[in-house]
Amino acid sequence: MENTQFDYVIIGSGFGGSVSALRLAEKGYKVLVVEKGKWYRAGDFARTNWQFAKWLWLPAFRWFGIMKITIFRHVGVISGTGVGGGSLVYANTLPMPKPAFFQSGSWAKLADWQQELQPFYQKAVAMLGATKNPRLFDGEQALQNLAREIGQEHAFDATRVAVYFGEPDQTVDDPFFGGKGPERTGCNFCGACMTGCRHNAKNTLDKNYLYLAQQHGAQILAEQEVVDVRPAGAPDGADGYEIELRSATRFFKKRQVLRARGVIFSGGVLGTVKLLLKLRRRSLPRLSDMVGREVRTNNESLIAVTQLDQSADWSKGIAIGAIVQTDEHSHLELCRYGAGSGAWRLTFLPFVEGRNMLVRMLKMAGDVLLHPVTYWRYFRVKDWAKSSTVMLFMQTLDSTVTFQRSFWGGLRTQIVGAEKPTAFIPRAIELARRFEKLVGGKAMAFGLTPLAGIPGTAHILGGAVMGDSPETGVIDRDNHVFGYQNMLVCDGAMISANPGVNPALSITAIAERAMHNIPPKA
Numbered sequence: 380m381e382n383t384q385f386d387y388v389i390i391g392s393g394f395g396g397s398v399s400a401l402r403l404a405e406k407g408y409k410v411l412v413v414e415k416g417k418w419y420r421a422g423d424f425a426r427t428n429w430q431f432a433k434w435l436w437l438p439a440f441r442w443f444g445i446m447k448i449t450i451f452r453h454v455g456v457i458s459g460t461g462v463g464g465g466s467l468v469y470a471n472t473l474p475m476p477k478p479a480f481f482q483s484g485s486w487a488k489l490a491d492w493q494q495e496l497q498p499f500y501q502k503a504v505a506m507l508g509a510t511k512n513p514r515l516f517d518g519e520q521a522l523q524n525l526a527r528e529i530g531q532e533h534a535f536d537a538t539r540v541a542v543y544f545g546e547p548d549q550t551v552d553d554p555f556f557g558g559k560g561p562e563r564t565g566c567n568f569c570g571a572c573m574t575g576c577r578h579n580a581k582n583t584l585d586k587n588y589l590y591l592a593q594q595h596g597a598q599i600l601a602e603q604e605v606v607d608v609r610p611a612g613a614p615d616g617a618d619g620y621e622i623e624l625r626s627a628t629r630f631f632k633k634r635q636v637l638r639a640r641g642v643i644f645s646g647g648v649l650g651t652v653k654l655l656l657k658l659r660r661r662s663l664p665r666l667s668d669m670v671g672r673e674v675r676t677n678n679e680s681l682i683a684v685t686q687l688d689q690s691a692d693w694s695k696g697i698a699i700g701a702i703v704q705t706d707e708h709s710h711l712e713l714c715r716y717g718a719g720s721g722a723w724r725l726t727f728l729p730f731v732e733g734r735n736m737l738v739r740m741l742k743m744a745g746d747v748l749l750h751p752v753t754y755w756r757y758f759r760v761k762d763w764a765k766s767s768t769v770m771l772f773m774q775t776l777d778s779t780v781t782f783q784r785s786f787w788g789g790l791r792t793q794i795v796g797a798e799k800p801t802a803f804i805p806r807a808i809e810l811a812r813r814f815e816k817l818v819g820g821k822a823m824a825f826g827l828t829p830l831a832g833i834p835g836t837a838h839i840l841g842g843a844v845m846g847d848s849p850e851t852g853v854i855d856r857d858n859h860v861f862g863y864q865n866m867l868v869c870d871g872a873m874i875s876a877n878p879g880v881n882p883a884l885s886i887t888a889i890a891e892r893a894m895h896n897i898p899p900k901a
């Protein structure tokens with residue numbers, strides 16, 4: 380890069396970062412987006428998730444894929460990496476949270492959020508090209524049957540998703556932005572959204588916000604990780620910042636320093652909170668003590684169910700085709716992978732609940748001994764993706780963990796006087812058992828859940844929440860970091876309550892509002 384002076388440097392290119400890039404570039408600012416992950420084109424994505432190097436982000440193995448798995452003591456997190464952040468790996472689903480989200484948590488008293496955010500939700504829906512899933516397949520049918528069985532069929536619906544549903548496999552000129560966007564191809568319902576859409580049908584951020592931001596002059600620098608942000612003069616950043624980067628994919632990590640008037644932290648919860656905790660020790664000592672506090676998991680549970688007679692093909696459709704509200708506080712979705720993507724089964728163990736590891740291990744052994752035929756049939760399933768679905772259960776009920784800096788400089792979790800997330804939510808277990816019976820299936824879960832009692836989540840949120848002062852939050856109601864000028868947090872870390880549904884739409888809407896409040900460049 381020849382010119383190293385910018386108005387704004389944006390750290391991370393996920394939902395918050397992409398919105399920031401477009402809106403600031405439109406307002407005349409000189410913008411650079413720095414992204415740790417790779418820049419994937421449609422044909423680059425893994426054909427199935429057995430292609431680990433393209434699916435998983437594990438730089439130590441030289442795997443630079445789109446999904447990162449991070450295991451902490453109290454939660455296992457899956458998140459996205461690459462130009463477009465979590466949009467590359469996510470399941471496209473964009474529901475609206477219930478009113479409880481806007482009225483709880485540390486942001487509740489700062490505004491009438493439901494009303495204030497309404498126009499920004501509309502904007503986000505339009506920009507992400509979100510529309511109702513037009514086709515229900517075997518998997519959705521199974522969910523509808525479960526909804527009927529629990530008396531909630533009225534609360535079953537097709538999902539609203541960010542997918543282009545033109546003629547399957549037919550490419551057309553930009554259908555979303557009056558010709559200013561890229562060509563797109565109609566979805567063919569292959570089910571592979573979570574390994575990356577190879578068909579140019581999924582509305583990932585590189586096809587909307589980031590694409591348009593580039594038209595307005597924003598630059599995107601991939602495979603570079605921001606490792607330091609320090610005031611360039613005045614300690615509150617009034618003279619701008621120095622931002623230090625290093626290669627995220629090369630062995631020899633050459634460093635580079637840029638200057639910018641403002642900085643937007645958009646590295647997702649794991650990227651932003653890790654960086655802020657590090658910077659608070661030296662470069663940005665004015666950061667609030669609230670950094671890392673109030674991290675939420677959407678009170679989530681992920682349980683896979685495999686149908687043993689292999690009669691239906693659950694791999695057909697989009698990644699999440701339907702949703703059902705199972706009670707006042709909870710939603711359930713079934714997630715699919717495309718045919719052939721069966722790698723998760725390597726990590727799965729029988730789903731059992733129990734007080735401690737010993738009890739759970741005994742239960743697992745007992746289950747295998749008592750049901751040898753079931754397990755024999757389970758291991759004989761030819762294509763896991765065709766016969767399996769992951770039940771994604773989410774709740775608005777609150778539970779939090781705290782992120783702290785570990786001895787090695789990474790993140791570790793702690794429970795600080797709050798309700799902690801649990802791997803064994805009674806309602807989720809009840810639904811999984813009912814579904815098992817309904818479809819003649821076997822419930823399995825990511826090994827750490829039955830072994831160590833650690834819940835998994837795809838929706839890690841918070842850690843730099845909103846408050847009315849540095850004592851109650853890291854950022855104010857307009858996303859500005861307390862103690863510093865022209866510094867904002869715009870990503871999942873800003874989410875200050877449990878949405879109880881998939882959060883990307885809310886992240887996009889809140890980022891839209893934060894950017895709306897920044898004046899155009901003078």
Ligand SMILES: Cc1cc2nc3c(=O)[nH]c(=O)nc-3n(C[C@H](O)[C@H](O)[C@H](O)COP(=O)(O)OP(=O)(O)OC[C@H]3O[C@@H](n4cnc5c(N)ncnc54)[C@H](O)[C@@H]3O)c2cc1C
Pocket residue numbers: 390391392393394395396413414415416446457458459460461462463464465466468469470471472473573603604605606645646647648649650651654699837838839869870871872881882883884886
């Ligand atoms: C398998 C899966 C399925 C999901 N499905 C859905 C769904 O259907 N609907 C939904 O709403 N949500 C879904 N999610 C969650 C959704 O992807 C996230 O909530 C969302 O992406 C978070 O957005 P963000 O703005 O916080 O940042 P992210 O999208 O997480 O992006 C952050 C980016 O910053 C980069 N970064 C981090 N640190 C640095 C650094 N120091 N320097 C440079 N770059 C950095 C990262 O590489 C990443 O690309 C899913 C997640 C997963 C893993």
Ligand code: SF4
Pocket residue numbers: 542565566567568569570571572573575576577578579580581696697698
């Ligand atoms: S179902 Fe297939 S074609 Fe459609 S968006 Fe998902 S990956 Fe792309």
